[in-house]
Each structure stands twice: as structure tokens, then as C-alpha cells.
Amino acid sequence: MEQYICNACGRKYEVTRSRWKCECGGMLDLDKAAVTVRPETWTKFPNSMFRYADSMPFECSGIWQQVTMGEGLTPLLPLDGTTPDVYVKVDYMMPTLSFKDRGAAVLIAKAKALGAAKVIADSSGNAGTSIASYSARAGIECDVYLSDTTSQKKMAQVKAHGANVREIPGSREAVAAAAQQAVADEGVFYASHVYNPYFYEGTKTYAYEIFEACGGAPDTLIIPAGNGTLLLGAYYSFKELLDSRLIDRLPRIIAVQAANVAPLALAFEKGDKAATPVEGKGTLAEGIAIAAPARSKQILEAVRETNGEFITIEEHEIHSARTALAAKGYYVEVTSAANYAAHLKYDRAPGETVVIPLCGAGMKSD
Ligand SMILES: *Cc1c(COP(=O)(O)O)cnc(C)c1O
Numbered sequence: 189m190e191q192y193i194c195n196a197c198g199r200k201y202e203v204t205r206s207r208w209k210c211e212c213g214g215m216l217d218l219d220k221a222a223v224t225v226r227p228e229t230w231t232k233f234p235n236s237m238f239r240y241a242d243s244m245p246f247e248c249s250g251i252w253q254q255v256t257m258g259e260g261l262t263p264l265l266p267l268d269g270t271t272p273d274v275y276v277k278v279d280y281m282m283p284t285l286s287f288k289d290r291g292a293a294v295l296i297a298k299a300k301a302l303g304a305a306k307v308i309a310d311s312s313g314n315a316g317t318s319i320a321s322y323s324a325r326a327g328i329e330c331d332v333y334l335s336d337t338t339s340q341k342k343m344a345q346v347k348a349h350g351a352n353v354r355e356i357p358g359s360r361e362a363v364a365a366a367a368q369q370a371v372a373d374e375g376v377f378y379a380s381h382v383y384n385p386y387f388y389e390g391t392k393t394y395a396y397e398i399f400e401a402c403g404g405a406p407d408t409l410i411i412p413a414g415n416g417t418l419l420l421g422a423y424y425s426f427k428e429l430l431d432s433r434l435i436d437r438l439p440r441i442i443a444v445q446a447a448n449v450a451p452l453a454l455a456f457e458k459g460d461k462a463a464t465p466v467e468g469k470g471t472l473a474e475g476i477a478i479a480a481p482a483r484s485k486q487i488l489e490a491v492r493e494t495n496g497e498f499i500t501i502e503e504h505e506i507h508s509a510r511t512a513l514a515a516k517g518y519y520v521e522v523t524s525a526a527n528y529a530a531h532l533k534y535d536r537a538p539g540e541t542v543v544i545p546l547c548g549a550g551m552k553s554d
């Protein structure tokens with residue numbers, strides 16, 4: 189059975205409802221048996237990303253079947269008719285219209301397996317809507333801490349699922365601190381997409397699907413980096429595919445940040461091991477406006493190990509990218525346009541295959 193292991197000091201803990209970080213303050217990963225990816229098992233469970241359940245440390249069969257809403261298996265499509273080798277993965281085609289459903293489905297299934305009656309989450313928006321939805325599905329009470337500047341549409345979506353919205357003034361970090369205080373006071377499960385490593389077991393499926401659709405690894409993945417939950421999930425699963433000898437090299441990870449809130453890009457440039465929190469100037473890309481990403485060390489390691497790089501996006505580039513994508517038929521939320529803006533700035537080699545995620549649906553932006 190898997191355990192939690194501290195990323196900083198190596199201490200191990202049993203997986204319980206209340207444990208979410210190390211006594212030393214470090215982030216917890218999962219200490220688990222090495223994964224051997226076996227594509228021949230993928231036809232066992234059709235119609236959702238749980239077809240990859242054999243690659244997850246997941247001894248709660250019977251539970252995920254009660255929680256799944258058919259998330260995953262999103263289309264991988266050519267960007268347009270004139271840019272061969274560039275693909276979009278339409279990850280807004282999800283039950284709550286963002287890729288966060290990949291992580292939330294697994295995390296809430298785990299919370300249910302552990303017997304959680306209530307969960308608390310904090311979010312810049314989409315993780316909150318996703319956790320609220322899956323909690324409702326699982327019959328678990330849910331409080332979501334959000335900034336009072338979160339888009340009204342996302343707030344309405346959270347409330348519609350019956351979750352209690354706690355609006356917190358101030359920064360994204362203040363929102364997280366309020367949620368963590370409530371977790372301590374109430375002694376409930378912290379359904380954090382940042383701290384809880386089971387979320388990454390879900391986002392891993394993003395890469396399995398790309399592998400399956402391409403029959404291998406693409407050369408390059410463009411991925412947004414706020415807290416890095418899609419980025420790390422994709423990195424871990426391509427590593428598992430490499431270790432299982434199903435691919436012979438990792439795709440390069442091109443990480444995208446808003447120039448106004450770019451702690452990871454700055455640390456990458458300076459050669460630092462971890463990010464120093466920045467004073468964010470604010471950005472239209474609310475979903476990646478993370479001034480102090482808690483897993484910065486892991487994100488930087490992932491980008492460096494894949495020989496990747498960071499691209500930062502200016503505010504004016506975000507809107508024009510959104511308009512240009514809509515002209516190709518894809519209507520994404522404002523944050524997601526940054527991914528396409530990064531592609532426009534990326535110096536792609538002839539024939540290089542690139543996958544761009546369309547992370548959130550256009551209707552989510554106010
Ligand atoms: C959450 C989110 C991101 C950023 O993901 P991180 O896990 O914070 O790196 C980007 N775009 C959209 C639409 C999101 O919902």
C-alpha cells in the first residue's frame with residue numbers, strides 16, 4: 189500500500205484523512221511501487237480516464253465507479269488546416285469544463301475511500317468548481333475558499349453544486365492560508381490540488397491519452413504553469429512510459445507563465461532550485477496567477493530534465509491569442525489563451541510535433 193513521503197526530508201506517513209504536509213513543512217509525494225504501464229489493460233474500463241486505473245495506486249475499486257462522470261478521453265485535434273504537426277488537446281471538454289476534473293475525480297474518490305464526510309479546498313477558480321462537483325457526486329460536504337476577485341461564472345458554478353463558498357479578500361496565498369486554518373480548526377480532509385499528490389495521479393492521464401492518440405510521445409508539450417498540476421502529472425506519466433520502455437525519450441516541456449506573475453520563469457532563468465515568491469502585478473490569466481507556487485522545486489526539475497524552457501506572456505498577447513483561437517473554432521477561457529500565445533512565440537523546428545492544451549472553456553470567463 190502506498191504511503192506519503194516528504195519531498196524535502198524523506199519522512200514517510202500513512203495515508204490518512206488528516207495528513208496533508210510533512211511536520212517539516214515539506215510537500216508530500218506518494219511512495220509507491222514503480223509503475224509498469226501496460227496498454228493491454230486499457231480496454232478493461234472504457235469511456236473515461238479510469239481506463240488507466242492500473243497505473244494509479246488505487247485500492248478503492250468500487251469507489252471511483254461511484255464518483256466518475258466520464259471525464260477524460262478528450263480529443264487531440266490539428267490546430268488548424270495550415271500548421272501541420274501542431275495539435276490541441278481539447279481538455280475543456282470535461283464535466284466541469286476544465287482539465288481539473290482529471291485530478292478531482294481521483295482525489296475525491298480517494299477522500300471517499302478514506303471515509304471523509306467533508307472536504308475543504310482553495311482555488312483560483314477551476315479546481316474549486318471541479319472539487320465542488322465531484323464532492324456533490326460523492327455525497328461529501330464541501331467548502332471552497334476563493335478570492336473575492338474570482339470570476340463570477342466560476343463562483344456561480346461552485347455554488348450550483350451545493351458547496352459553501354468562502355470569499356477571502358487579498359492574494360491567492362491569503363486564500364490558501366484561510367483554507368489551511370479551517371482544515372486545522374475543523375479537522376477535515378484538505379482536498380488541495382496543490383498539496384495532495386493523488387490529484388497528480390489523475391492529471392497523469394493527460395499524457396497517457398496523448399501517448400495513445402499519437403502512438404508515442406510528441407516532441408514538445410506546451411503546458412501552463414501556475415501550481416503546475418497538469419505539468420507535473422504529464423511529466424510523471426511520460427516518465428512512467430519511459431521507464432516502461434514504451435517511449436525512448438521524454439517530450440520537452442515548454443512551461444507558460446504570465447509575465448506579470450512569473451516566479452517560476454524567473455527562477456529558471458537564474459538557475460535557482462526553487463522559486464522566490466513574487467509581488468504579482470495581476471494578470472488577466474487568473475488561472476496561472478500563482479505568486480508562490482508550493483511545488484516550485486519539482487516543476488523546475490521537470491522542465492530542466494526534459495530540456496525544456498519557460499515562455500512568458502504579456503497581457504496584450506493574451507486577448508489577441510484568444511481571438512485568434514476562436515477564429516479557428518476554439519473558444520477558451522482567458523487563462524487558456526496564454527498557452528496558444530506561447531505557441532506563437534515558440535521557435536518550433538520544421539516537423540517538430542507540439543501539443544497545446546485548451547484547459548478551460550470560454551464560457552468560464554466573465
Ligand atoms: C488550473 C488551470 C491552469 C493552471 O494549472 P496549474 O495546475 O495551476 O499549473 C491553467 N489554465 C486553466 C484553465 C486552469 O484551470
Ligand SMILES: [Zn+2]
Nearest residue numbers: 194197210212
Ligand atoms: Zn519533511
